[in-house]
Amino acid sequence: MKKYFIALIIIIVNLLSEAKANDDSGNLVYPNNFNLSIPLKGGKIPYFNAPVNVTGSFGFTMSGLYTSYLRWVETHIGIINGYGFDGQPNLVWSTGGPSFGIGDFIDSNGTIQLHSKIKNFNVTIPNVFNFDTGGYRLVIFYKYNFDHRVGLPNLNKDGVAPQDTHGIPWFISGTKQFSFVKDYPISTITGPKVICDEGIYTITNVVYPGQITLDQPDSIATLTHIGNNQWKITKIGEGKIKIVSTLGPNVVKKEISLGARNDLGTFRVSPRIMGVGTYYIYYEDPEEMINPVANWTISSTSNNVQIFPDGPDKAVIHINSWNSNQLSANSITVTAVGTTVCGDNFFREIAIAGGAEILDPDL
Missing domain, CATH: 2.60.40 (Immunoglobulin-like)
Incomplete structure (x- = not known):
């Protein structure tokens, strides 16, 4: 039991x-x-x-x-x-x-x-x-x-x-x-970096874009909401402005140039020029104000030189003679000609000396 x-x-x-x-x-x-x-x-x-x-x-x-x-x-x-x-x-x-x-x-x-x-x-x-x-x-x-x-x-x-x-x-x-x-999302602003007359900007990655404003030193542009998370900026004057999206603690800005300057950009030569040989010259435009270079020219009073286009904003330089005993005696001038994104003429010129790799007289 x-x-x-x-x-x-x-x-x-x-x-x-x-x-x-x-x-x-x-x-x-x-x-x-x-x-x-x-x-x-x-x-x-x-x-x-x-x-x-x-x-x-x-x-x-x-x-x-x-x-x-x-x-x-x-x-x-x-x-x-x-x-x-x-x-x-x-x-x-x-x-x-x-x-x-x-x-x-x-x-x-x-x-x-x-x-x-x-x-x-x-x-x-x-x-x-x-x-x-x-x-x-x-x-x-x-x-x-x-x-x-x-x-x-x-x-x-x-x-x-x-x-x-x-x-x-x-x-x-x-x-x-x-x-x-x-959880406030972070906006993404897409649109042109340069405005010639007006530009359209879209706020993406969010359903509600928050407050959209212009950060500008003077009244050189106007901002108009055109629907579908899009805004139109109209150029009044010259200079730089920023379109700003503020969503809670998240603030996103995009810098915009009003008008395209034709005096910016950088020439770069590679490899370093040290004598007879083949070299490459580039025109770099981080501001995106210049259309691809339309024409390259090269001249020299002391050297036998040639230049040939090699794609957008790039050319090949052939140096066929060189004074290796006196670098300063070598004189080479390169010009790049084209237009800005707003249609103005663009002309840049640079003198290349021996040993040069990155040159720009306007920097």
Whole structure:
């Protein structure tokens, strides 16, 4: 008799152990591995002034008591905003989530397991909530159907928990919930670096571009919003300005030249000129104010030289004679001719001396 009593105690202890849940609601069926697959910021869901797309996954764990009596689990992905005086969560939004049948707990050998397979979800939260208040949480709402033979106290029929067991429509994930954090995006400004008359600028990477302004020393340009995150800048005077996008703490600026100067840019010669040979000369225009060089010329009073175009803003120099005894006696002049992006004439000239590699008299 004693050994039967001990065996009964062991069975009861095992049942109680299996019934213990891992979430703080103490349920015998509950979510596990609730994770999000979107980039989080400090463990929180980033949002801005737009719908928030959230993807993730989770599964379910059931107590050993339910292995023969659980029928299905229904879920919703929802948002709560705190709890009411009755201790129940304030549901503000929800949408259907994945469902789980008893087949989702059966492994490849046909054995019922305590943990289900993991399922994915993909939801879009509408832009109607003021998440700035900080009380909003993304949670799993769930309920499950069971066979009455599971032997729950005071319940002698099939039912749905928590409606039939607790008198409430849903359980919610207790130990893992995700809050929200405002994440201001960084704008990207695209458009020309030089304005001859007017230019169109687009603010990309954001739904809401923030405040768009001009940073200018004088009133040398006007700014007009033309829709679709686009602004038109009209040139009034000459000089440099900046178009500025301010979005929360993020400030992005793009410098713009009003009018194209024809006296900028740099000549570069490579390799270093040391005697007879072939060399390359480049015209570099980081301000993007000059069209590709239309014509190269070369002249010398003391050397036999030639120059040939070799692509946009590049030419090949052939030096056929050289005074190696007196470098200063070697005299070579190169000119580049073309137009600016605003149609004005462009003419640059440079004198190349022995040993030169990077030369520009205007630097």
